[in-house]
Amino acid sequence: MWKTTARRMTIMVPQIVLLSILVFLLAKAMPGDALTGLLDPSIDPAALDEQRERLGLNNPWYVQYWDWAVKALHGDFGQSFRFKMPVSDLIGQRMTNTVWLSLLTLALTYLIAIPLGIISGRYHDTWADRAITGYTYLGFAAPLFIFALILLWVFGFHLGWFPTEGSVAPGTASGSLAYVMSKIYHILLPALSMALITTVTTVQYLRSEIIDTKQKDFIITARAKGASESRVYNRHILRNSLLPIAAFFGYEITGLIGGTVFIESIFSYPGMGQLFLSSISLRDFSVVTALVLLYGAASILGALLSDTILSFVDPRIRIK
Amino acid sequence: MNEELVRIEHLTTSFRIGDDYYAAVDDVSLTVRKNEILAIVGESGSGKSALAFSIMGLHTRARIEGSIFYGGQDIAHLPPSKLNRLRGNELGMIFQDPLSALNPLMVVGSQIDEVILLHHPKRSAKERKRSVIDLLEKVGIPRPEHTYGLFPHELSGGMRQRIVIAIAIANEPKLLIADEPTTALDVTIQLQILELIKRLKEDSGAGVVLITHDLGVVAEMADRVAVMYAGQIVEIADIYTLLSDARHPYTRSLLQSIPSAGAAKSKLHVIQGIVPSLQHLPRQGCRFRGRIPWIDEAAHEEQPTMHEIAPGHFVRCTCHKNFRFPNRKEEGARLAIT
Amino acid sequence: MPLLEVQDLKVHFPVRGGIFNRKLRSIKAVDGIRLAIEQGRTYGLVGESGSGKTTTGRAIIGLHPITSGTVLFEGQPIFGDGLRGHAGFRKDIQMIFQDPYSSLNPKKRVLDIVAEPLRNFEKLSAREEKRRVEQLLEQVGLSPETIHKYPHQFSGGQRQRIGIARAIALKPKLIIADEPVSALDVSVQAQVLNFLQEIQERLQLTYLFISHDLGIIRHMCDHIGIMYKGRYVEQGTTADIFENPQHIYTKRLITAIPDMDPSKRERLRQFRLAVKTEYEQAYDRYFDADGLAYPLRPVSATHLAALPEERG
Numbered sequence: 001m002w003k004t005t006a007r008r009m010t011i012m013v014p015q016i017v018l019l020s021i022l023v024f025l026l027a028k029a030m031p032g033d034a035l036t037g038l039l040d041p042s043i044d045p046a047a048l049d050e051q052r053e054r055l056g057l058n059n060p061w062y063v064q065y066w067d068w069a070v071k072a073l074h075g076d077f078g079q080s081f082r083f084k085m086p087v088s089d090l091i092g093q094r095m096t097n098t099v100w101l102s103l104l105t106l107a108l109t110y111l112i113a114i115p116l117g118i119i120s121g122r123y124h125d126t127w128a129d130r131a132i133t134g135y136t137y138l139g140f141a142a143p144l145f146i147f148a149l150i151l152l153w154v155f156g157f158h159l160g161w162f163p164t165e166g167s168v169a170p171g172t173a174s175g176s177l178a179y180v181m182s183k184i185y186h187i188l189l190p191a192l193s194m195a196l197i198t199t200v201t202t203v204q205y206l207r208s209e210i211i212d213t214k215q216k217d218f219i220i221t222a223r224a225k226g227a228s229e230s231r232v233y234n235r236h237i238l239r240n241s242l243l244p245i246a247a248f249f250g251y252e253i254t255g256l257i258g259g260t261v262f263i264e265s266i267f268s269y270p271g272m273g274q275l276f277l278s279s280i281s282l283r284d285f286s287v288v289t290a291l292v293l294l295y296g297a298a299s300i301l302g303a304l305l306s307d308t309i310l311s312f313v314d315p316r317i318r319i320k
Numbered sequence: 321m322n323e324e325l326v327r328i329e330h331l332t333t334s335f336r337i338g339d340d341y342y343a344a345v346d347d348v349s350l351t352v353r354k355n356e357i358l359a360i361v362g363e364s365g366s367g368k369s370a371l372a373f374s375i376m377g378l379h380t381r382a383r384i385e386g387s388i389f390y391g392g393q394d395i396a397h398l399p400p401s402k403l404n405r406l407r408g409n410e411l412g413m414i415f416q417d418p419l420s421a422l423n424p425l426m427v428v429g430s431q432i433d434e435v436i437l438l439h440h441p442k443r444s445a446k447e448r449k450r451s452v453i454d455l456l457e458k459v460g461i462p463r464p465e466h467t468y469g470l471f472p473h474e475l476s477g478g479m480r481q482r483i484v485i486a487i488a489i490a491n492e493p494k495l496l497i498a499d500e501p502t503t504a505l506d507v508t509i510q511l512q513i514l515e516l517i518k519r520l521k522e523d524s525g526a527g528v529v530l531i532t533h534d535l536g537v538v539a540e541m542a543d544r545v546a547v548m549y550a551g552q553i554v555e556i557a558d559i560y561t562l563l564s565d566a567r568h569p570y571t572r573s574l575l576q577s578i579p580s581a582g583a584a585k586s587k588l589h590v591i592q593g594i595v596p597s598l599q600h601l602p603r604q605g606c607r608f609r610g611r612i613p614w615i616d617e618a619a620h621e622e623q624p625t626m627h628e629i630a631p632g633h634f635v636r637c638t639c640h641k642n643f644r645f646p647n648r649k650e651e652g653a654r655l656a657i658t
Numbered sequence: 659m660p661l662l663e664v665q666d667l668k669v670h671f672p673v674r675g676g677i678f679n680r681k682l683r684s685i686k687a688v689d690g691i692r693l694a695i696e697q698g699r700t701y702g703l704v705g706e707s708g709s710g711k712t713t714t715g716r717a718i719i720g721l722h723p724i725t726s727g728t729v730l731f732e733g734q735p736i737f738g739d740g741l742r743g744h745a746g747f748r749k750d751i752q753m754i755f756q757d758p759y760s761s762l763n764p765k766k767r768v769l770d771i772v773a774e775p776l777r778n779f780e781k782l783s784a785r786e787e788k789r790r791v792e793q794l795l796e797q798v799g800l801s802p803e804t805i806h807k808y809p810h811q812f813s814g815g816q817r818q819r820i821g822i823a824r825a826i827a828l829k830p831k832l833i834i835a836d837e838p839v840s841a842l843d844v845s846v847q848a849q850v851l852n853f854l855q856e857i858q859e860r861l862q863l864t865y866l867f868i869s870h871d872l873g874i875i876r877h878m879c880d881h882i883g884i885m886y887k888g889r890y891v892e893q894g895t896t897a898d899i900f901e902n903p904q905h906i907y908t909k910r911l912i913t914a915i916p917d918m919d920p921s922k923r924e925r926l927r928q929f930r931l932a933v934k935t936e937y938e939q940a941y942d943r944y945f946d947a948d949g950l951a952y953p954l955r956p957v958s959a960t961h962l963a964a965l966p967e968e969r970g
Contacts, residue, residue, distance in 0.1 A: 007679070217420035224376055225435040225487065226408035229400065235434070240425055315471045316424060363843035364814075477707070506706040506870060511914040511930070533843060536873070536916025540923065559920045577848035579877030580918070581900075587855070588848035588877075594813045595843075 004311040008304050019296040020072070024065050027289040077290035082282050087290045091272060097167045098264070098271035101187050101194075102256045108195035109252065113202035114242075120203065121210025121241070122233060132203065139200030144193075145262045151193040152266060162189040165268035190267040194259045198252070202245060209241035216240075243313040250306030254299040325495055325527040326352040326375070330386035331396065333367075333374045335598070341383050342598045344370040346551035348386075349626075352495065357521060357528040359542035359559075361535065361574075365595045367551040368531045372499050375529070376413050377403045390495070409439040412488035414517070416500040418480035422472040428483045429468030432456070435490045455486040459516060478509035482516070489520055496521070499531045514541055535578055539563060544632075547571045550596065550607040553626070557633040567629065567640040569615070570608050576645070589645070606637040614646045615639055659733050660694035661864050662718070662751075662832055667691040667727035669710075669717045687713040689888035689950070690727075695881070697831070700858070700865040702879030702896075704872060704911070710888040711868050715834045718866070719753050731832070749779055752825040756837035758817035762809040768795070768820055769805045775827045794823040799853065815846035819853070826857065836868045851878065872915050876900055881960075884908050889951040894961035904963035906944045907951075910937050 052058050056067055071077070077087035120132040156164040163169070167186050172179040213219065214237055222232045261273035268274065272291060279287040328350045334341035345367045352358050362368040373379050375388055377395065388396040395406065407413075415421035423431060432452045436443065443451075449468075456464035459482040472480055481501065488496060498517060502510035518541060521528050530541055538545055538559070545562045547555040547570065555568040566572050576589030593611045601607065606620040624637035669688040672681040688710045695701040705711040716722045718729055720736075729736050736747045752775075755761035762771055772791045776782060782790065792802035798819040809817055818838060825833055835854070839847040851874065857863060869875050875882060876896055883893040884907070891905045903909045913933045917926055943966050945951060951964035 003675075217415060217417060218423040220378055221413075221415060221421045221431075221484070221487065222423075222434075223378055224407055224411075224413040226404040226406070226438050227434070228404055231438075236423055240423065243425065314425065316473050363845060507872065507914045508706065508910060515927075534916070535844065536918065539918045539920050540916045542920075563918060563920060574844055577845050578918075579851070579873050581876065587852050590849045590852060591845040594815070594846075 005304075005308050008307050012300055012304055015300050016297055019300070020069055020293060021065060023289055023293045023296065024068055025061070026292075027285055028061060028064075030283075030285050072290075072293070078286040080279075080284055080287045082279070082284045082287075087286050090275070090287065091290060091294070094270060094272045094275050097269065098260055098273060100183070101191055101260060101264070101269065101271060102253075104187055104191040105194045105198070105256060105259070106252060108191055109199045109202060112195060112199040113206060113245075116199075117203045117206025117245075118210065118238065120207040121214070122237075124207070124211050129207075133207070136200040136204050139197050142197065144197045144259060145266060147197055148190070148193040148263055148266045151189060155189055162186075167270050186269070190263045190269055194256075194263045198255055198259055201255075202248065202252075205248065206241060206245055209244055210237055213237045213240045244310075246313055247306050247310035249309060250302040250304065253302035253305070257295050257298060323354045324351050325354045325390070327389040328352075328375070328386070329389070331371070331374060331388060332383075332385040333370050333379060334383045334385075335370075336381065336383075337599060342601070344382075344551055344598060345374060348548075348551075348553055350546060350553065350556070352527045352529055354494070354527050355521065355525040356543040357518070357530055357541050359530045359532060359538040359545045360548060361532060361538055361545060362548035363533055363574075363595060365550070365597070366548040368533075368548050369499055371548070372413070372497050372529060372531050375495075375497060376407060376411060378413075405439075408435045408487075408493075409491045410494045412491070412493035412496045414481075414485055414488045414496065414498040414501045417504050418477060418484045419472060419504075421484050422480060424472055427469050427471055428475070428480075429456075429470075432483065432486050432490055435487050439491050451490070452486075455490055456482075458520075459483075459486045459489075460512070461486075477505055478512060481505060481509075481513055485513070485516065485520070489524070492524055493526055495527050495529070497529045497531070500533070501530070502537065503532075503534070510537075517541070535574065547574070550601050552607060552636060553634075554608065554636045555634065556626075561630070561633050565633075567633075567635045567643075568608075568637070569612050569639060569643045572643070572645075573611075606639055608637070608639070612639070612643070615643065619643075660730075661697040661732060662866070663694045663728075663730040663733075664714075664718065665692055665728045665730070667714065667717060667729065668725040669713050669722050670725040686888045687722075688717060690953075691883075691885070691888075691890060692954075693883055693893070695832070695864055695866060697864055698858070698862055699881065700867050700879045702875040702882040703866060703868045703885065704870065704875050704882060705885035706870060706911075708887070709885040711870075711885050712836055714885070715753070715836050715866060715868050719751055719834055720748075721753075749775075749828045750831045752828065752830040752833050754818075754821050754825050754833060754835040754838045757841050758814055758821055759809075759841070761821055762817060764809050767806050767808060768800075771809070771820060772823045772827055775824060779828055790827070791823075794827055795820075797826070797857070798823045813846070814842050815849050818842065818846075818850050822850075822853070822857070826861065826863075829861065830863070832864045832866065834866045834868070837870070838867075839874065840869065840871065847874075854878070872911060884911065887950055890954055890962075890964060891951045892961075892963045893954060894957070894963075898958070898961040902957075902961070904957050904961070904965060905951075906933075906937050906940050908963075909933055 056064060059067075075088045077091075079085070080087050080090050083090055116132050116135075120129045123129055152164060155161045163186050167183060168179060169182040169186075172182050219232060219236055222236045227235065257273075260271060261276055263269070264271040264273035265277045272294070275287065276291045279285075279291070328348060331345055331348045332343050333345040334343045348367075348371060350358075360368045360371060370379070370382075374382070374384060374396070377398070384396050386396065387394040390406070391410070395403065398406075422428065429449075429452050432455060433448050436448045436451055440448075452468060453464045456467055461467050461479060461482050467475070467479075472483070475483065481504075485501075496517075501517065502513050505513060514537065517528065517530075520526070530537070532538060542559045544556065544558050546553050547562075547568065549570045555562070555566065555571045557566070562571065563575070566575055570591075573589060573591045577591065579588060591611055592613065596602065596610075602610065605622060606624045609615075609617075609620055619639045619642065621638045626634040626636050627638070628634050667688055668686070668690055670684040670686050672684050674680065675682045691710075691714055693701060693703075703711045703714060713722055717724050731747050731750065769788065769791050772794055773787050776787060776790060788805070791805060795802050795804060800816060800819055800823070804812075809820065812820065838854070839850050842850060854865070855878070858865065865878070867875065867878050879896055881893070881895055882899045884891050884899065884905070886907050892899060892903065892908045899908060900912060903912055910933055913926075913930050917923075944964070952966055954962040954964050957963050957965075
């Protein structure tokens with residue numbers, strides 16, 4: 001198993017390098033550079049050129065890439081021209097919010113998916129299964145941002161049960177119990193609306209895994225042993241069906257990234273996603289570049305996590 | 321030797337296709353005795369596996385009619401909780417494909433352990449482990465302690481089948497059902513597994529129901545044979561009688577169609593037509609009628625029943641009297657199909 | 659001149675592993691096989707799973723790359739150490755597969771399945787093509803009206819006939835049949851075996867018949883090669899192998915064939931036990947340190963066996 005993980009990690013290194021090159025080149029391809037937004041347009045072009053020379057902006061791209069990559073490795077992604085602060089500090093502030101939102105979403109996703117998937121798979125072709133499958137189709141069809149907007153309007157504005165923006169009530173002292181409660185209160189609705197949509201994939205997946213496992217020959221063996229139906233389910237069907245779901249965990253992270261971008265914007269939740277969208281519209285490219293790199297790295301790590309879990313839970317893969 | 325173990329009476333197992341039920345096992349009556357190997361022979365679609373599954377109560381969506389008497393009660397219609405006390409305990413089953421019959425994510429030791437735990441919940445983990453190791457030894461697995469912790473995919477086909485057998489015999493069943501136990505295995509391994517089943521039967525005195533399509537296996541193993549065709553038993557006899565004095569046209573045709581040592585390169589016998597599918601079975605009259613069209617209709621019974629033509633030798637329908645194969649030449653010239 | 663001659667055929671598969679997926683060692687699936695089949699004859703290749711018999715058949719037809727060795731078809735090399743000589747061999751050698759359920763594309767009509775090789779090699783008009791397919795179906799004993807049906811509408815035996823119709827569409831000279839009847843019921847098996855013999859006579863076909871079933875091999879074949887772990891342990895005529903087996907492995911294989919006479923059970927059991935004991939005791943003498951067979955040595959003009967040196 002360690003071999004598999006080690007091999008996967010060695011593959012990951014070139015993946016991340018490639019990703020960073022791509023991100024860097026894309027950023028280069030954007031109109032303007034670090035000086036375009038920073039300086040007064042009335043400045044002498046010769047002075048600008050001098051500045052560029054000094055900052056290395058006239059160097060060939062691979063030299064620039066190298067400088068950029070070395071800095072990025074040290075956590076230096078340059079300055080955000082909008083917030084006039086280092087990008088790394090800016091993202092650092094937002095990241096905590098996004099991480100909490102993501103964690104709660106993940107937890108809710110599985111809290112919804114596991115019971116629904118089990119009911120749907122175990123009693124498939126009953127009314128309960130049809131209702132759950134209907135819900136999953138709805139979830140597949142409904143765009144996340146429209147669904148989130150509806151929830152926001154109904155529970156946020158119309159009923160007023162939840163706050164409609166921010167990550168914490170203004171004026172609460174950091175570290176106090178009220179602060180923590182307010183934080184939870186603020187992420188509940190965004191996390192729930194995202195979980196309700198993203199969970200449908202897992203529900204469907206778990207359902208078909210269970211239906212599939214139910215028909216396997218070793219289930220007949222279990223019945224022939226004299227195992228009761230509930231034991232057959234708990235010992236053989238569920239266990240064998242849940243393991244692939246566990247392995248899917250890492251890929252959920254990739255899904256979450258896409259989700260938080262929309263959800264944070266809709267709920268005006270100060271996280272990385274909201275920062276990402278607003279930075280794009282304001283052409284704050286140093287922030288965008290850093291975020292794309294971060295998201296990309298997270299996806300690659302997610303895939304690694306999935307493969308590692310899979311090799312851990314499935315003995316057939318472990319051996320190879 | 322002749323003591324009755326299981327008595328099946330008018331067992332009909334039907335499956336739902338569309339809006340109707342179709343009988344895959346149709347009015348089968350049969351007894352299995354202690355310390356005997358009863359082979360049930362037939363081709364695919366004959367209902368032999370459906371019969372085995374019915375005895376074990378393993379059909380989840382079938383309609384079962386008739387009775388299966390075991391130990392003084394009718395087990396065909398037992399509630400699951402009572403049936404589960406018998407399955408894996410007094411009734412053991414060996415499956416065809418040992419790879420798919422084992423849970424891929426559980427070490428083989430725990431899979432054997434489970435069946436002991438289910439029927440002897442009071443035994444300690446240590447006692448059970450001891451029993452599992454003994455069982456592994458009994459079914460001929462080298463290094464049982466080591467094998468205990470292996471996963472099914474780490475074992476060869478023959479070893480896996482030994483694990484499946486260990487599960488089946490763990491609680492010393494009185495009836496052992498083996499459903500095509502060697503079809504997935506190589507010849508030399510097949511021999512070993514058959515020897516093992518025979519030895520286990522001799523040691524325990526259990527009754528064995530051996531489901532197979534392979535007449536060679538039957539000849540090697542069986543004490544008595546029941547031949548099934550299209551859901552019905554067409555002939556029952558002891559092995560010597562069946563192989564030397566088979567009567568039913570189907571049994572005779574089957575025996576004619578296997579390659580034999582003496583007649584290399586000669587034409588094998590071919591049964592005309594094909595086995596009808598479940599929905600298209602002729603439910604009236606002799607079911608083999610359509611495949612021996614040269615036999616006069618009048619030779620068949622209207623409602624064929626089993627006739628005891630000698631003690632213990634039963635044949636369905638009357639078409640076996642005066643049955644002859646058609647002229648070989650005439651048959652070989654045109655292959656009967658479609 | 660034999661129709662097919664295989665000289666010192668080796669097929670090795672690399673085993674990769676480690677962090678960088680390097681080649682660690684190789685599996686010698688086929689390790690030095692020689693065989694020759696005369697026109698119109700049937701050669702049986704026997705072995706248990708993992709013996710390399712299927713790989714041999716597939717390597718001859720080009721489905722596995724050959725590591726070394728030569729395959730001569732009508733005296734010309736078809737794959738000489740990876741080089742291609744004989745171009746027409748693709749037409750002349752066809753294959754019949756084991757599983758009639760998975761070797762036919764379920765989404766294609768019988769017409770398309772059988773016509774596929776024709777389309778690859780012959781330019782026929784739609785009408786000619788249809789007529790040819792109808793003829794072929796008739797040859798394999800299927801009614802020409804079935805041309806528009808799909809594989810799932812046929813029984814196992816009929817499906818295997820469709821596979822055979824496809825194989826004989828280009829009038830091949832050699833057919834490699836890989837376990838052609840092991841997925842079929844006894845009575846259907848008889849049908850297909852009879853039919854294979856019938857078209858052999860009619861079309862002057864040569865067969866390489868791969869099977870694990872010695873009963874069927876004895877029924878069908880003139881010559882037999884017995885494989886174990888990629889090598890031959892014995893080769894000879896059917897009579898050589900069945901009446902005068904020399905290698906301990908062959909003996910063991912033959913005694914494992916079920917016997918149809920139940921009165922011989924006890925005698926057979928004793929005999930098998932004796933052979934098994936001999937096998938276990940003589941194993942080190944008959945196989946080298948890696949558990950592989952020794953090179954073949956002649957026993958008679960037609961009969962070769964991998965016997966240990968001290969005997970020879």
